Amino acid sequence: MKKYLFGVDIGGTTIKLGIISTEGHIIDKWEITTKKGDQSDQIPNDIWEALSLKMNDHQIDKNQVLGIGAGAPGFVMTETGVIAQAVNLGWIDFPLGELLKNLSGLPVYIDNDANIAALGENWLGSGDLAENLVAITLGTGVGGGIIANGQIVSGTNGMAGEIGHMTMQYNGAPCNCGRNGCLETIASATGIARITNERIDKYPNSILRDIRSLKGKVTAKDVFDAYKESDELATEVVNHITDVLGLAISNIATIVNPSKIVVGGGVSKAKDALLVPLEAAYKRYALPRIVEGSSFTIASLGNDAGIIGGAYLVKQHQL
Amino acid sequence: MKKYLFGVDIGGTTIKLGIISTEGHIIDKWEITTKKGDQSDQIPNDIWEALSLKMNDHQIDKNQVLGIGAGAPGFVMTETGVIAQAVNLGWIDFPLGELLKNLSGLPVYIDNDANIAALGENWLGSGDLAENLVAITLGTGVGGGIIANGQIVSGTNGMAGEIGHMTMQYNGAPCNCGRNGCLETIASATGIARITNERIDKYPNSILRDIRSLKGKVTAKDVFDAYKESDELATEVVNHITDVLGLAISNIATIVNPSKIVVGGGVSKAKDALLVPLEAAYKRYALPRIVEGSSFTIASLGNDAGIIGGAYLVKQHQL
Numbered sequence: 220m221k222k223y224l225f226g227v228d229i230g231g232t233t234i235k236l237g238i239i240s241t242e243g244h245i246i247d248k249w250e251i252t253t254k255k256g257d258q259s260d261q262i263p264n265d266i267w268e269a270l271s272l273k274m275n276d277h278q279i280d281k282n283q284v285l286g287i288g289a290g291a292p293g294f295v296m297t298e299t300g301v302i303a304q305a306v307n308l309g310w311i312d313f314p315l316g317e318l319l320k321n322l323s324g325l326p327v328y329i330d331n332d333a334n335i336a337a338l339g340e341n342w343l344g345s346g347d348l349a350e351n352l353v354a355i356t357l358g359t360g361v362g363g364g365i366i367a368n369g370q371i372v373s374g375t376n377g378m379a380g381e382i383g384h385m386t387m388q389y390n391g392a393p394c395n396c397g398r399n400g401c402l403e404t405i406a407s408a409t410g411i412a413r414i415t416n417e418r419i420d421k422y423p424n425s426i427l428r429d430i431r432s433l434k435g436k437v438t439a440k441d442v443f444d445a446y447k448e449s450d451e452l453a454t455e456v457v458n459h460i461t462d463v464l465g466l467a468i469s470n471i472a473t474i475v476n477p478s479k480i481v482v483g484g485g486v487s488k489a490k491d492a493l494l495v496p497l498e499a500a501y502k503r504y505a506l507p508r509i510v511e512g513s514s515f516t517i518a519s520l521g522n523d524a525g526i527i528g529g530a531y532l533v534k535q536h537q538l
Numbered sequence: 539m540k541k542y543l544f545g546v547d548i549g550g551t552t553i554k555l556g557i558i559s560t561e562g563h564i565i566d567k568w569e570i571t572t573k574k575g576d577q578s579d580q581i582p583n584d585i586w587e588a589l590s591l592k593m594n595d596h597q598i599d600k601n602q603v604l605g606i607g608a609g610a611p612g613f614v615m616t617e618t619g620v621i622a623q624a625v626n627l628g629w630i631d632f633p634l635g636e637l638l639k640n641l642s643g644l645p646v647y648i649d650n651d652a653n654i655a656a657l658g659e660n661w662l663g664s665g666d667l668a669e670n671l672v673a674i675t676l677g678t679g680v681g682g683g684i685i686a687n688g689q690i691v692s693g694t695n696g697m698a699g700e701i702g703h704m705t706m707q708y709n710g711a712p713c714n715c716g717r718n719g720c721l722e723t724i725a726s727a728t729g730i731a732r733i734t735n736e737r738i739d740k741y742p743n744s745i746l747r748d749i750r751s752l753k754g755k756v757t758a759k760d761v762f763d764a765y766k767e768s769d770e771l772a773t774e775v776v777n778h779i780t781d782v783l784g785l786a787i788s789n790i791a792t793i794v795n796p797s798k799i800v801v802g803g804g805v806s807k808a809k810d811a812l813l814v815p816l817e818a819a820y821k822r823y824a825l826p827r828i829v830e831g832s833s834f835t836i837a838s839l840g841n842d843a844g845i846i847g848g849a850y851l852v853k854q855h856q857l
Contacts, residue, residue: 374686466705
């Protein structure tokens with residue numbers, strides 16, 4: 220009898236869902252709107268209703284489903300499936316795992332969304348089932364997921380892999396977390412734009428000034444585009460942010476000694492313009508044997524990483 | 539029938555051995571001299587001979603022994619038990635696991651000595667069987683061991699937990715590893731003495747100057763003793779090194795989110811003179827929720843951590 224895995228990726232705006240075969244084929248994937256409702260059971264109800272309807276469509280019987288794996292934003296207590304805090308969803312100590320389990324009668328596994336995405340990349344994306352992997356997402360913020368000994372590292376209270384909040388600069392720029400100099404203030408799309416704007420007046424000939432005049436602002440994408448044109452300001456900014464990010468990754472690698480370092484998120488669309496200076500910085504700071512054991516790649520699953528990782532979390536527990 | 543675990547801790551000068559019950563009682567422990575012999579099988583032969591003799595003494599039959607767990611200095615490939623490199627012992631790609639297994643006919647598990655010591659502290663020392671733990675040893679160098687999801691993190695090629703080589707300072711002091719600004723150049727006993735000596739001429743009233751006149755040098759212990767007497771130079775040095783170490787630990791904790799941070803090695807004998815400023819620094823740099831989930835302790839097993847950790851490695855695999 221064919222068996223299936225359900226992957227769920229809960230975001231602040233949409234919930235992504237997927238039915239995935241045990242071999243890793245996406246049978247179906249779709250989205251529903253996230254209806255936020257503080258501590259109510261709206262979200263688990265919506266998830267189970269959506270999954271039930273599709274089971275019908277695909278004529279999948281419940282005894283063919285090995286379980287539900289779900290990623291949620293925030294601090295997840297993986298042993299109990301309780302979301303200690305998810306600011307975007309208004310949840311505090313929310314028993315997501317228990318509610319989904321009671322609704323579905325299926326085994327349910329919950330982890331942080333960034334960790335689940337790392338697991339997805341490791342299964343069907345750029346990770347190639349590495350036993351030890353570091354995934355970094357460079358978007359509005361900087362997120363991360365760590366896999367050690369083949370398992371997600373979630374930590375004591377769901378805080379492992381919060382790479383964006385490594386302190387990289389004494390008295391650095393203020394971070395949303397209330398502290399200063401976090402990696403996120405430097406290597407996120409937001410950080411790259413901020414640093415560029417701070418320095419732009421010193422570079423009268425930079426093409427980024429024209430872009431700012433034209434669009435009213437400069438984005439991280441503009442900076443990498445200008446870097447490819449050897450713009451002086453863009454070169455300075457890219458060298459700076461990849462230096463700091465390379466140092467952060469070298470220190471992470473000194474802890475977990477990964478074989479794969481997977482870089483995703485919007486900023487990673489710059490591809491070699493990001494990876495080449497980033498790898499150079501990494502090599503400056505990491506022990507040679509750690510460098511030898513590791514390689515960099517760009518994440519390849521995009522928005523599907525979450526549902527695929529959720530499915531793999533089930534597979535890992537059930538097979 | 540009573541079952542036993544053999545723990546072995548291979549050092550450059552002595553090899554420590556222990557017979558340990560599955561409940562964690564040390565039945566016997568002793569040392570033999572390390573006879574270095576490049577690629578020869580001297581060391582595994584010596585280990586098995588020593589263990590065999592004691593089995594006789596204690597009337598332990600081989601079928602009562604669950605296995606041998608051994609820690610070796612250097613880069614260990616844990617899956618195969620091959621020591622990729624152990625500079626102190628002259629080993630390169632040395633098949634320690636296989637040799638010990640062939641000699642003994644027992645299951646053999648090998649890991650890095652610092653990792654094994656962390657596992658020992660976690661079983662019978664200060665760790666209380668934490669699922670997620672960071673162990674840091676502040677001695678001549680700075681070593682470390684990471685436990686995540688209850689397991690040692692060894693990494694891709696035996697380099698995980700090389701905490702001493704996190705880069706903490708741009709263009710910092712040269713490290714034995716050939717790079718600059720490693721944590722080891724600052725927070726080891728050697729680093730503390732070096733930093734003190736560099737600053738001593740600026741503090742004409744420091745009691746550390748008298749000590750240097752008397753003994754010809756200043757040690758890390760002298761610095762912490764002077765710190766307890768509120769010596770100005772000692773205060774500056776202790777504040778500096780605990781600030782850097784606290785930042786390093788906060789960044790490690792941001793990756794693995796440990797419940798226990800166990801500090802050992804000679805420098806940890808300073809106890810509160812080290813821990814109080816160290817915890818204050820940690821709190822400056824780590825996310826509040828990470829701080830809440832973690833506590834600092836001093837390692838309690840001393841030189842027995844290695845044999846106990848070796849024994850636990852067997853227990854973990856066999857039970």
